[in-house]
Amino acid sequence: MNKLKNNATEALEGVLFDGMTIMAGGFGLCGIPEHLVIALRDSGVKDITVISNNCGIDDFGLGILLQTRQIKKMLSSYVGENKTFEKQYMSGELELEFNPQGTLAERCRAGGAGIPGFYTKTGVGTVIAEGKEHKEFDGVTYILETGLVADLSLVKAWKSDDEGNLVYRKTARNFNPVMATAGKVTIAEVEEHVALGDFDPDQIHTPGIYVDSFIVGTDYKKPIEIMTTREYVA
């Protein structure tokens, strides 16, 4: 069982089909599977439903799949930074389902954990609650949200060992660990491949059981959306 693939195209071989559902990790442009998304575009797979907190920007991240019109539907919590998105959504080309960010994260976690539904206070009394089952626990009203499972999850980690054990870096962790658990197939891309035994087993974020294969990416772009700095005080 060799989980390491030579490149993104090889990793995606045999797992893509039109109309499939794909989860993609990342928050904004932070911790996104850059290379796998490019390979996804190059594959030409169509009518994808994408589950991802955001949809990249016009020319980077998931945004590049909008330019090629490969995305049929997005399930996200925020899509603010994308003109292509706005155009396709307004013209009705693109379907969009908004989920509160925490509900989205928990739906992925539930899907991966074999929990088909859970109750949350988030969204009660808002449009999010419309058509959903309401239930009281101890006098408080909650709504039923369902678990999400994807045909394929694409995640970005910092390091992987041969087993596919993953370690993430800083806030680039975000949705990646839960989405790794919720894909029928999960492919990771990492910046560094380490030898088996290099990780402290207490310090693995995603156990290899969730990772079907991984690639080592090079030349990461990691664009920064909003550069904010402070000045050195002399």
Place this chain on the structure above:
Amino acid sequence: MNKLKNNATEALEGVLFDGMTIMAGGFGLCGIPEHLVIALRDSGVKDITVISNNCGIDDFGLGILLQTRQIKKMLSSYVGENKTFEKQYMSGELELEFNPQGTLAERCRAGGAGIPGFYTKTGVGTVIAEGKEHKEFDGVTYILETGLVADLSLVKAWKSDDEGNLVYRKTARNFNPVMATAGKVTIAEVEEHVALGDFDPDQIHTPGIYVDSFIVGTDYKKPIEIMTTREYVA
């Protein structure tokens, strides 16, 4: 905000009351808050409902609270290694609610995560399902389980920094991280107190937000229930 207390008695000061619900981490005798349990016994607090996967052995771990008859009810998945338990349960002195181990873990996780209820396949068609709401998702039947919150959670970790960030060691992690999230008050005991900044922020298991106070235990007994070894082959 100094979270470090001098000893277990000081840490428990002001948080105990008769009839309270207490979660205690550990699996068997592995990763149990030994010192806090002793201080709990010495406090004399009565009629406790204890949520813990097991109930220690006769003379160690939670078992010592049975000897003093401080426990009114146990919520556990397995209580096999304890004669005192058996006696008190058979005589009706002690109430007992069995939860499947995964359901117990998930109920704690849900309680800590503000999820009052979730559906699971575990226990469908068994006594565990009796009286619980059944619901179908995609043609499969699940039962509703509820989140658990405790008045107090006692957890055992390996190391803590000043902020109460915790790191666990090997399988001594078990129920401790989820129980840490599900206590209205959470007290940790650790083997080592490290300086702020000693932990890699990527490698913290329980963020300090969940830990109200902690103590550094000494002379850990850590009894082994079943010693199994292999021989060196010459």
Place this chain on the structure above:
Amino acid sequence: MAWSREEIAQRAAQELQDGFYVNLGIGIPTLVANYIPENVQVTLESENGMLGMGPFPYPDQVDPDLINAGKQTISELPQSSYFSSADSFAMIRGGHIDLAILGAMQVAQNGDLANWMIPGKMIKGMGGAMDLVAGVNKVVIIMDHTAKDGSPKFLKACNLPLTGSDVTDLLITNLAVFEFQDGQPVLIELAPGVDAEEIKEKTEAEYTVCPKLKRHLHIQ
């Protein structure tokens, strides 16, 4: 004289207590970090997966793997920890964050909050706002008292789609402060030079006036 953005942030900062874990929204709420009272230590949470958010980084320490929920580059502190989005919102939903300070478009007298969409305009999404207002122990809302056309924003009922129902604990505008007591708004403070009459005129919501109404001469 209405409070400036900075003064509103300064007033909101007075809600911070020692040991609090706090989530600050985008915009004016972000400024609150500049006015944390002396002797008060708070830990800032960023819902994309960080506790112990530090200040903006020095230019040579910018790290694309380290951003806040507003996608701005930030820095870490010795007490910082990182976790997944699921763990972050478990923390928020589970009531472990003491205080959130968020902006708003409208607030209603029953505590309803609208701050995520305007029908007819491009909807960007609610991000984590719905989770925050539903989960955080105390929700402080910051907004201008009236819209640009002078119409009130503190209403009998919101007419914009809600972010949460009955979720506001404290409302700080550029003119006044309202505390929700048992779900009912009470006017408790006035900005310098603002009187109760002016608030009455510029507010649609029904509220009571605290007998000990505090008139600020200046923000302290």
Place this chain on the structure above:
Amino acid sequence: MAWSREEIAQRAAQELQDGFYVNLGIGIPTLVANYIPENVQVTLESENGMLGMGPFPYPDQVDPDLINAGKQTISELPQSSYFSSADSFAMIRGGHIDLAILGAMQVAQNGDLANWMIPGKMIKGMGGAMDLVAGVNKVVIIMDHTAKDGSPKFLKACNLPLTGSDVTDLLITNLAVFEFQDGQPVLIELAPGVDAEEIKEKTEAEYTVCPKLKRHLHIQ
């Protein structure tokens, strides 16, 4: 000639496939680890929070912080990882474990399984058994074909309290192997020297016999 405990374990080990993640129950299932076929690499999960469970430790490497779900001291491997009980059962419940091999008191013809309590006796608890049978992709049950008094244990319906309903995928006894195909048991193999008649006599459950019924001369 009925299979021994070791031979049952050996037969069960044939269900292991390369790359499988496997949970082994207490008792005979534990022995399966000794018969993992060559060229097959499996990763053992322990539901108290470990993937990549290694063998028993050398006497001087015993670690009280490192035990398996049977509370036995074990060792770790280069690929091991540790996680919480919640994460462990998320893995199990979420269908990520390929195979579980567990002991039983009774199995019914609809796949019902009873392996956790005998009414009237002290109940020790189900531990993780209910979660495992509900969540793991393929559940292999190992048990003696009959009770000590000779009464059948593979029944029309279990009379002991269930661990799970309709959860058995393969039943290996000391006399035979039954595969549940579309929920119906099919006799597919016989232990050496055992014939179909003997199985019929010692079984209460209704089952069909596979046309290609395999008669073992010896376990390979």
